[in-house]
Amino acid sequence: MTKGPVRLDVAINYALPRKGLPAAASFRKWVAAALEGRIREADLAIRLVDSKEGRSLNRHYRGRDYATNVLSFPADMPEGLPEGVKLPLLGDLVICAPVVAREAREQKKALNHHYAHLTVHGVLHLLGWDHEDEREAECMEQLEREILATLGVADPYLED
Structure with a gap:
C-alpha cells in the first residue's frame, strides 16, 4: 500500500454527445478513489463510446460480438508498451455509454453511481x-464495495 497523494493524468475522450454523461472531473474522482493507497503515479485514458464502437472493440479484442459496459486495456498487455519502456502508463478504459x-435503468441504479462502479471496476x-x-470475483467485488463506499455509492451487488 502506498500513502500520500496520487499523481494522476486521466484523459477523458467523449466519442459521442456528452449530454447526460458524467463530467470528466467525476471520472477523475472515481479513478483516484480506485487508486488510493494502491499506486502513486498513473496515466490512463477513458474513452466513452457508442454501441457500434463498443461492439467492434469487444469483438476484436475479446471475440465477443456485442457491446459490453467496460473494456480494460492494461498497458502491460502483449500489445502494450515496448520492452524497457518505463512509464506510469496504467492503460485504457473504454466505457460504452448506451x-x-x-443497465442502470434495468437495475434501477442512479446512472452516475453505475458509471462510478464501472470506472472503479475497470481501474481494478x-x-x-x-x-x-x-x-x-468475491475479493474484487469486496474491494469495489469498499472503494465505492468512500464515494457514497451503495453496494452495487445488492439485489433488490
Whole structure:
C-alpha cells in the first residue's frame, strides 16, 4: 500500500454527445478513489463510446460480438508498451455509454453511481484484479464495495 497523494493524468475522450454523461472531473474522482493507497503515479485514458464502437472493440479484442459496459486495456498487455519502456502508463478504459444507461435503468441504479462502479471496476482490472473464478470475483467485488463506499455509492451487488 502506498500513502500520500496520487499523481494522476486521466484523459477523458467523449466519442459521442456528452449530454447526460458524467463530467470528466467525476471520472477523475472515481479513478483516484480506485487508486488510493494502491499506486502513486498513473496515466490512463477513458474513452466513452457508442454501441457500434463498443461492439467492434469487444469483438476484436475479446471475440465477443456485442457491446459490453467496460473494456480494460492494461498497458502491460502483449500489445502494450515496448520492452524497457518505463512509464506510469496504467492503460485504457473504454466505457460504452448506451450499455451503461440500459443497465442502470434495468437495475434501477442512479446512472452516475453505475458509471462510478464501472470506472472503479475497470481501474481494478488495469491494476491486475480479475474475476475469472469465484474466489477472485468475491475479493474484487469486496474491494469495489469498499472503494465505492468512500464515494457514497451503495453496494452495487445488492439485489433488490
